[in-house]
Amino acid sequence: MAFYRCDKCNLTWQYPIKKCPHCFNALTEQKGKQARVIAVSRVGIPTLLHPITPYNVLLLQDENNNVQVQKTFKEYEVGVEYQIDSVLDPGAVALWKVKYDWREAIDKVFSLLGGLKIDGSKKILLLPAASAASHYYFRDNTSPQFFEAILEYLLESGAKLDNITVGAQSFGDISIGAIAQKSGLLEICVKHGIEPKDLSTSTFEKRGEFEIAKDALDADLILNLAMLKVGQISAARNLFKILKKENLLSLKYLEAEADVVKSFKEIEGKTITAADGEVTQRSNKITSFTGVVLAGRDPLNVDLVFNEIAKANRMPGIFKALDLKLEKIPVVGRTVQEAQYQAEFF
Numbered sequence: 001m002a003f004y005r006c007d008k009c010n011l012t013w014q015y016p017i018k019k020c021p022h023c024f025n026a027l028t029e030q031k032g033k034q035a036r037v038i039a040v041s042r043v044g045i046p047t048l049l050h051p052i053t054p055y056n057v058l059l060l061q062d063e064n065n066n067v068q069v070q071k072t073f074k075e076y077e078v079g080v081e082y083q084i085d086s087v088l089d090p091g092a093v094a095l096w097k098v099k100y101d102w103r104e105a106i107d108k109v110f111s112l113l114g115g116l117k118i119d120g121s122k123k124i125l126l127l128p129a130a131s132a133a134s135h136y137y138f139r140d141n142t143s144p145q146f147f148e149a150i151l152e153y154l155l156e157s158g159a160k161l162d163n164i165t166v167g168a169q170s171f172g173d174i175s176i177g178a179i180a181q182k183s184g185l186l187e188i189c190v191k192h193g194i195e196p197k198d199l200s201t202s203t204f205e206k207r208g209e210f211e212i213a214k215d216a217l218d219a220d221l222i223l224n225l226a227m228l229k230v231g232q233i234s235a236a237r238n239l240f241k242i243l244k245k246e247n248l249l250s251l252k253y254l255e256a257e258a259d260v261v262k263s264f265k266e267i268e269g270k271t272i273t274a275a276d277g278e279v280t281q282r283s284n285k286i287t288s289f290t291g292v293v294l295a296g297r298d299p300l301n302v303d304l305v306f307n308e309i310a311k312a313n314r315m316p317g318i319f320k321a322l323d324l325k326l327e328k329i330p331v332v333g334r335t336v337q338e339a340q341y342q343a344e345f346f
Contacts, residue, residue: 001014001031001032001035001060001062001066001068001104002014002016002029002030002031002032002101002103002104003029003030003032003064003066004016004017004027004028004029004030005027005028005029005030006020006022006023006025006027006028007025007028008020008023008025009022009023009025012030012066013027014066014068014099014100014101015100015101016100016101016103016104030064030066032062032063032064032066033062033063034062034063034081034083035060035061035062035081035082035083036060036061036079036080036081036082037058037059037060037076037077037078037079037080037081037082038059038060038061038067038078038079039058039059039078040056040057040058040059040076040077040078041056041057041059042054042055042056042057043055043056043057048341049289049291049341050071050341051340051341051342052337052340055071055072055073055338056071056072056073056074056075056076057069057070057071057072058070058071058072058076058082060082068099070082071338072338073335073337073338084112084332084333085332086111086112086113086114086115086332087112087113087114087330087332088113088114089330090297090298091296091297091298091301091328091329091330092113092296092297092301092329092330092331092332093294093295093296093298093301093302093305093329093330093331093332094108094109094110094112094113094294094295094296094332094333095109095292095293095294095305095309095331095332095333095334095335095336095339096108096109096112096292096293096294096333096334097291097292097293097334097339098278098291098292098293102145102146102149102293103149103152103153105149105293106146106149106150106153106274106293107153108333109274109293109294109295109333110153110272110274110295112295112332112333113272113295113296113297113332116157116221116272118154118157118158118159118221119158119159120158120159120160120163121160121163122159122163122220122221123163123165123218123219123220123221124154124159124163124164124165124219124220124221124222124223125165125167125215125216125219125221125222125223126147126150126151126164126165126166126167126223126225127167127168127222127223127224127225127238127239127241127242128141128142128147128166128168128185128225129141129142129225129226129227129234129238129276130142130168130170130176130179130180130183130185131170131171131172131179132174132179132183133174133178133179133181133182133183134182134183135182135183135184136183136184137279137287138281138285138287139227139229139279139280139281139287140183140227140281141179141183141185141227142183142185142225142226142227142276143184143227143276143278143279144183144184144185144187144188146225146276146278146293147185147188147225148188148191148192150223150225150274151164151188151192151194155192161192161193161194164194165197165215165219166189166194166196166197167196167197167198167199167202167213167215167216167241168180168196168198168199168241169198169199169200169241169245170200171240171241171245171248171249176198176200177198180196197215199213199215199241199242200244200245202214202215204244204247205217207263207266208266209251210243210247210251210262210263210266211243211244211247212242212243212244212263212266212267213242213243213244215242216242216267217266217267219270220270221270221271221272222242222267222270222271222272223271223272223273223274224238224239224271224272224273224274224299225238225274225275225276226238226273226274226275226276226299226302227275227276227280228275228276228277228280228290228294228302228303228306229280229281229282230280230281230282230283230288230306230307230310230312230343230344231282231283231307231312231313231314231315231316231344232283232303232316233257233299233300233303233316233318234303235273235275235299235300235302235303235306236257236261236299236300236303236318237257238299239264239271239273239299240260240263242263242267243260243263248260256318256321257318258318258321258322261300261318261322264299271297271299272295272296272297273294273295273296273297273298273299273302274293274294274295275293275294275295275302275306276293277290277291277292277293277294277306277309278290278291278292278293280306280310280343282343282344283312283313283314283344284344288310288343288344290306290309290310290339290341290343291339292306292309292334292339294306300318300319300322300324301324301329303316304319304324304326304329305326305329305331305336307319308326308336308340309336309339309340309341310340310341310342310343310344311340311341311342311343311344312343312344313344
């Protein structure tokens with residue numbers, strides 16, 4: 001849990017603000033490492049965002065005496081320690097609710113997967129979702145807030161700017177430059193002194209029937225920054241951006257997407273999907289608040305867990321084709337049931 005304290009006014013906020021609203025003094029961030037249950041309330045009345053009842057609301061207090069609430073379907077007694085262990089299973093998906101602070105949520109999902117081992121020499125490729133020349137609030141692309149929080153996490157963890165590559169390419173008629181500028185992603189790159197790369201200009205190497213960007217093959221870590229969308233496999237499709245456009249289009253014409261997913265085997269072990277799911281598109285492209293962030297080594301598992309959370313009216317057929325089932329996926333952090341609600345009503 002992260003809180004922000006004014007040492008002058010002796011006041012604390014859970015919102016990620018920089019200065020005290022009362023005296024304008026710089027706030028000190030307090031990160032709790034332990035928490036215990038100090039109260040439990042059982043809720044039996046359903047709401048739009050919490051339709052499944054009954055559930056418990058815990059009042060948690062950390063070692064700094066800061067307090068926050070947490071929803072759970074598990075039973076807890078007052079006085080016990082609240083703890084969630086990480087899972088190292090390669091198919092695991094970390095799920096967490098975004099509470100005001102993207103940095104805290106991103107740090108949490110990575111830690112739930114065992115953490116990212118980052119040092120100054122590690123070459124990192126960031127793949128933000130960039131598919132349409134639209135403003136961030138349409139949620140066609142990775143949101144600038146999520147993208148910047150990822151960059152800040154990497155830099156604070158020891159990554160060097162010189163070893164971070166931000167890459168994307170357009171599979172449509174609009175240039176990736178126009179998409180990056182309209183979406184606000186280019187502004188974040190400029191702010192941090194990063195020159196984004198159009199992966200269509202990259203060198204591609206033939207690996208079996210796939211042509212893969214050398215930037216992806218040479219990277220030590222690939223972060224797939226997906227923008228989740230209800231009823232789609234947006235996390236998996238964003239990873240297709242490491243393939244040569246002409247190669248991908250020919251493969252999709254001849255084969256199903258389930259076969260194209262096989263290209264992920266070439267970068268297996270160094271790819272992690274970190275997915276933006278705070279506000280997402282429904283199948284009719286109207287946005288809906290889902291309030292989650294997900295992470296996992298298998299992008300299709302991330303897509304499946306998210307579609308179960310949003311209770312998609314139509315599940316992508318690839319899940320059935322590959323026999324992917326929710327009960328086979330270890331979900332860590334929050335449960336699907338805790339975050340689940342009907343995002344689509346028609």
